[in-house]
Amino acid sequence: xTDLAEARDVDPGKYLQGLGQRRMAIASPCEDTVTxxxxxxxxxxxxxxxxxxxxxxLIVGTETGVDHSKPVAVYxxxxxxxxxxxxxxxxxxxCYGAMAGLTASMxxxxxxxARGRKALVIASxxxxxxxxxxxxxxxxxxxxxxxxxxxxxxxxxxxQRIGDYTRQVMDFWRPLYSKYAFAxxxxxxxxxxxxxxxxxxxxxxxxxxxxxxxxxxxxxxxFVKMAFKAHQRHLEMEYGGPxxxxxxxxxxxxxxxxxxxxxxxxxxxxxxGNIYTGSLFLALIDLLRQxxxxxxxxxxxxxxxxxxxxxxxxxxxxxxxAAHWREALDPAEQLAARRRLSIEEYEGLIGDxxxxxxxERLDPARxxxxxxLYYVGTRDHRRQYSRG
Ligand SMILES: CC(C)(COP(=O)(O)OP(=O)(O)OC[C@H]1O[C@@H](n2cnc3c(N)ncnc32)[C@H](O)[C@@H]1OP(=O)(O)O)[C@@H](O)C(=O)NCCC(=O)NCCS
Numbered sequence: 001x002t003d004l005a006e007a008r009d010v011d012p013g014k015y016l017q018g019l020g021q022r023r024m025a026i027a028s029p030c031e032d033t034v035t036x037x038x039x040x041x042x043x044x045x046x047x048x049x050x051x052x053x054x055x056x057x058l059i060v061g062t063e064t065g066v067d068h069s070k071p072v073a074v075y076x077x078x079x080x081x082x083x084x085x086x087x088x089x090x091x092x093x094x095c096y097g098a099m100a101g102l103t104a105s106m107x108x109x110x111x112x113x114a115r116g117r118k119a120l121v122i123a124s125x126x127x128x129x130x131x132x133x134x135x136x137x138x139x140x141x142x143x144x145x146x147x148x149x150x151x152x153x154x155x156x157x158x159x160q161r162i163g164d165y166t167r168q169v170m171d172f173w174r175p176l177y178s179k180y181a182f183a184x185x186x187x188x189x190x191x192x193x194x195x196x197x198x199x200x201x202x203x204x205x206x207x208x209x210x211x212x213x214x215x216x217x218x219x220x221x222x223f224v225k226m227a228f229k230a231h232q233r234h235l236e237m238e239y240g241g242p243x244x245x246x247x248x249x250x251x252x253x254x255x256x257x258x259x260x261x262x263x264x265x266x267x268x269x270x271x272x273g274n275i276y277t278g279s280l281f282l283a284l285i286d287l288l289r290q291x292x293x294x295x296x297x298x299x300x301x302x303x304x305x306x307x308x309x310x311x312x313x314x315x316x317x318x319x320x321x322a323a324h325w326r327e328a329l330d331p332a333e334q335l336a337a338r339r340r341l342s343i344e345e346y347e348g349l350i351g352d353x354x355x356x357x358x359x360e361r362l363d364p365a366r367x368x369x370x371x372x373l374y375y376v377g378t379r380d381h382r383r384q385y386s387r388g
Pocket of ligand 1: 183184185
């Protein structure tokens with residue numbers, strides 16, 4: 001972030017403190033929504049000893065599809081070797097697709113149609129706003145895979161306390177002809193906060209006083225500071241009015257509450273940047289890897305927001321034995337394997353990515369990659385994937 005700020009002639013304090021970011025992940029042209037989703041799902045199935053034959057629904061939530069028609073999910077279905085008797089589709093609603101997939105999976109299980117099988121929901125996205133735009137420091141790339149089961153080990157969401165919100169707004173969108181998102185950034189923050197209030201009321205009613213009893217509050221995190229703004233709105237709903245810095249006592253209550261319930265779980269978001277539909281679940285991973293033991297049996301709130309806009313607020317309970325899976329969850333090793341890019345390299349990668357969908361052959365080695373699953377070009381209008 002400091003390198004980027006200096007290159008853009010911006011005070012680094014704006015990105016570091018103003019937005020709360022430390023680094024951001026950049027995908028090479030050989031990494032796309034399919035490869036990231038398949039990697040995340042492989043780790044989830046292996047790390048939690050889940051037989052792929054148990055998966056009866058596969059949903060990939062993404063803003064960054066690779067085809068106007070063919071879903072990312074069907075590529076992933078083949079790469080994971082899932083059963084053909086599996087319902088497979090992609091969900092799109094900006095950063096909200098994975099939460100839509102998660103609640104749809106709960107409905108599928110609750111209806112009895114799952115017949116004992118599990119759902120695999122993957123959030124996979126590459127946030128691209130373009131060079132030298134206001135959104136540039138809020139980019140990122142990554143995927144989170146979740147297995148939804150009748151008897152969850154990590155988090156049990158309460159179906160009686162899920163609230164939804166929808167409103168047609170132009171706060172962020174990406175026309176069919178653009179690889180880069182357009183955003184009315186400050187308006188999107190307002191839309192997010194209104195959606196939080198609306199979805200929370202739908203989930204628990206106007207009068208609920210939840211915060212005193214919750215062990216954590218997780219939010220959609222397009223940039224870390226957004227979680228503070230969200231927590232402020234969350235608290236204001238229970239406090240009964242605006243909280244401002246002018247009221248020292250009330251402001252201290254807000255900052256204490258934020259430090260206890262939201263801030264500790266934003267480390268991965270600060271390191272990786274915005275991964276759109278997975279960003280809420282990145283915060284959940286951060287919580288589980290650090291505090292699953294201390295928060296075992298405790299309730300937490302989760303809020304997912306997708307521009308355009310759609311949102312869900314819900315309450316879940318951390319599993320009693322969730323800490324047992326801490327290591328399988330922790331992406332520390334993958335983060336340590338990242339390579340720091342110079343600004344020239346970063347801008348070069350962005351340029352190469354613009355051409356990647358039409359290039360016949362891409363060589364992962366050119367980007368220092370080997371030994372993984374990569375996108376290697378488009379031949380005869382068909383995307384090609386290869387395992388090195
Ligand atoms: C988030 C976004 C709107 C910020 O845009 P911006 O106009 O360039 O940035 P701002 O001028 O608002 O500054 C951002 C913050 O840094 C602070 N800041 C600015 N300079 C600073 C400095 N030198 N030191 C510390 N903080 C600084 C600002 O006060 C502001 O904080 P605040 O929001 O608490 O007031 C922009 O990055 C964007 O459009 N992102 C994509 C859309 C998005 O993420 N939307 C979120 C909802 S989904």
